[in-house]
Amino acid sequence: MRVTNKMLVTNSLSTLNKGLEQLEYTSGRLAAGKKLLVPSDDPIGTGNVLRMHRGLAETRQYVANADYGIGMMLAADSALTDLTEILQRARELAVYGANGTLPADSLHALAKEVNELVDHAVQVANSTYGGSYVFGGQETTKPPYAIASSDTEGNIEAMDDYQGSPLPTVVEVGPGSTLEINVPGNLVFEKAFEELISLRKNLSEGKTDEISSETLGNLDGVISQVLRFQAEVGAKGKRLEITQSRLKGLDLNLQTLISKTEDIDVAEAIMMLKMQENAYRLALDTTARIIQPTLMDFLR
Numbered sequence: 001m002r003v004t005n006k007m008l009v010t011n012s013l014s015t016l017n018k019g020l021e022q023l024e025y026t027s028g029r030l031a032a033g034k035k036l037l038v039p040s041d042d043p044i045g046t047g048n049v050l051r052m053h054r055g056l057a058e059t060r061q062y063v064a065n066a067d068y069g070i071g072m073m074l075a076a077d078s079a080l081t082d083l084t085e086i087l088q089r090a091r092e093l094a095v096y097g098a099n100g101t102l103p104a105d106s107l108h109a110l111a112k113e114v115n116e117l118v119d120h121a122v123q124v125a126n127s128t129y130g131g132s133y134v135f136g137g138q139e140t141t142k143p144p145y146a147i148a149s150s151d152t153e154g155n156i157e158a159m160d161d162y163q164g165s166p167l168p169t170v171v172e173v174g175p176g177s178t179l180e181i182n183v184p185g186n187l188v189f190e191k192a193f194e195e196l197i198s199l200r201k202n203l204s205e206g207k208t209d210e211i212s213s214e215t216l217g218n219l220d221g222v223i224s225q226v227l228r229f230q231a232e233v234g235a236k237g238k239r240l241e242i243t244q245s246r247l248k249g250l251d252l253n254l255q256t257l258i259s260k261t262e263d264i265d266v267a268e269a270i271m272m273l274k275m276q277e278n279a280y281r282l283a284l285d286t287t288a289r290i291i292q293p294t295l296m297d298f299l300r
Contacts, residue, residue: 049262056254058175059247065171066244068130069181072169073237075129076182080230082124083192084223086117090196091219093117097203098212111155111203118156118196122147125189135185137165144185145193155200159193162186173243179236188229191222 093110096102102110125135125145132140144164149157168180195218202211 045261049258052254052258052261056251056258059251059254062173063244063247063251066173066240066247069171069173069179069240070237070244072129072132072134072181073233073240075127075134076233077230077237079124079127079134080188080226080233083121083188084226084230086121086124087192087196087219087223087226090114090117090199091216091223093203094199094211094216094219097199098208098216100208102208104206107203107206107208111200114196114200114203115155118193118200119147121189121192121196122156122159125185132169133164134182135164135188137182137184138167138169139163139165140169145189155204156197157201158197162190173240173247177243179240179243181236181240183229183233188226191218191225195219195222 093114097107097110122145126143127134133142133144136142136144142163144162146160146163147156147158148160151157162185164185166184166186168184169182170178171181172178195215199211199215199219202208202215
């Protein structure tokens with residue numbers, strides 16, 4: 001086969017272009033720090049990376065859900081601690097009021113303090129976290145409780161009906177795994193309001209026998225109930241913390257797997273780039289030697 005000067009030029013240019021393509025391929029991935037820039041680089045690896053990125057996004061949403069739930073649980077725990085203190089103080093006042101020797105003025109003063117405790121309990125029942133009402137159940141946008149009526153002296157006589165949802169708020173912390181993150185207020189505060197208002201009325205009316213025979217026992221029952229709910233909240237909060245810790249570990253593992261699949265080995269890439277640069281320079285030098293002088297070179 002006769003080899004012409006045009007064939008030499010064409011083959012040399014083809015070789016040089018391939019060398020440039022290899023340089024562009026390697027330098028582009030080195031600059032991006034990724035070995036997978038387009039699906040054709042590794043179709044199977046690209047599919048795996050896409051699935052892992054989707055799993056990572058889901059995991060981070062679960063972590064955010066757990067974080068929100070932990071915040072709600074902490075807010076509920078703090079509120080229930082306040083409610084317990086309110087009830088315990090009310091019980092102390094009930095013990096004082098059960099003493100049949102106290103004058104009417106003293107009983108009236110105790111009743112006024114109990115009324116303040118009722119008002120404080122309303123504030124506790126309407127506690128919020130991140131703009132959501134903690135004890136509203138699934139209805140987190142409006143206060144669960146409001147005062148229905150007061151007498152001429154400002155004493156609270158009745159509460160409005162519960163405005164929240166009887167169903168608890170639920171968050172998803174894993175595929176098919178959910179957890180209740182709040183306690184509907186009607187389960188916690190109904191009896192508390194009832195007994196506090198009853199105690200205030202009995203003190204105002206001097207019914208010391210009823211305080212001794214009924215109110216003290218009822219307050220003890222409410223305190224026990226609140227402590228039980230608080231224990232449940234604490235247990236759920238602990239579970240959420242454990243779940244969140246596990247999810248964060250999964251997040252880190254997914255990031256590691258993604259990095260191993262799509263990130264470039266910098267040292268290997270730099271070595272490959274230098275080899276390709278040397279090969280390209282050698283190709284340029286060889287091409288310059290192979291291509292023969294033309295007629296124009298002799299005419300100069």
